[in-house]
Amino acid sequence: MAKRPVRSVSSRRRDRSGLRPSSEHWLLLLGAVVACAAIFGSLMDLPWPTATTTKHRKPRLTMAQARASNALVPIVTKRRKRAEPFRFHGGPAARLQATECLATAALYEAGSDRDAQRAVIQVVLNRVGARGFPKSVCGVVYQGADRKTGCQFSFTCDGSQTRRPEHDGWDQARGAARRAISGYVYAPVGRATHYHTDWLVPYWRGSLVKVATVESHIFYQRR
Numbered sequence: 001m002a003k004r005p006v007r008s009v010s011s012r013r014r015d016r017s018g019l020r021p022s023s024e025h026w027l028l029l030l031g032a033v034v035a036c037a038a039i040f041g042s043l044m045d046l047p048w049p050t051a052t053t054t055k056h057r058k059p060r061l062t063m064a065q066a067r068a069s070n071a072l073v074p075i076v077t078k079r080r081k082r083a084e085p086f087r088f089h090g091g092p093a094a095r096l097q098a099t100e101c102l103a104t105a106a107l108y109e110a111g112s113d114r115d116a117q118r119a120v121i122q123v124v125l126n127r128v129g130a131r132g133f134p135k136s137v138c139g140v141v142y143q144g145a146d147r148k149t150g151c152q153f154s155f156t157c158d159g160s161q162t163r164r165p166e167h168d169g170w171d172q173a174r175g176a177a178r179r180a181i182s183g184y185v186y187a188p189v190g191r192a193t194h195y196h197t198d199w200l201v202p203y204w205r206g207s208l209v210k211v212a213t214v215e216s217h218i219f220y221q222r223r
Helices: 009-044 063-071 092-110 114-128 137-141 170-181
Strands: 194-197 208-214 217-222
Touching: 092 114, 092 137, 092 170, 114 137, 114 170, 114 194, 114 208, 114 217
Parallel strands: none
Antiparallel strands: 194 217, 208 217
């Protein structure tokens, strides 16, 4: 009968030491997973970098401060160019729709003020003929109304038409819209494509030329 080989003490130690690192390996791996989970969980509680977490926003100006700031910007009348009479291309139904879009914009943007209504209408028509804007009256008025990035005319996306129905000034606005579509030009604002009320300071103010003011509205033309 063959004798079993006698294993040396050093060999038995190697076997035992070989088992021990294997168990420790799994324990260390489990500990590492738990540590990573804890670190990941703490990181998930941190806010992602935003404009408020990475830098301080400029404080919003009061109405008085905004008006003072806007007053410092000069009106450059020599840069104001006269707009060409608008020529409408379309049938009676399309003309009626365009008239209604123009009148709605005039009313909700300028209220019942006659000159401000005509100025807003002129801006809309100027945009129709300018690059970078829709080529229809209603397209300009409602540009961006269905986008999260924002609309061009605030009344189209802030609920004004349902929250603040306008009554006074409708006939006046519709009359001004009909005349403008037929070729009437409101010369005081020239070819302005942008405007804002004097109690606001929009971020784009410095990139345009201030060419006119009508009541509480300030009008700008591209450089």
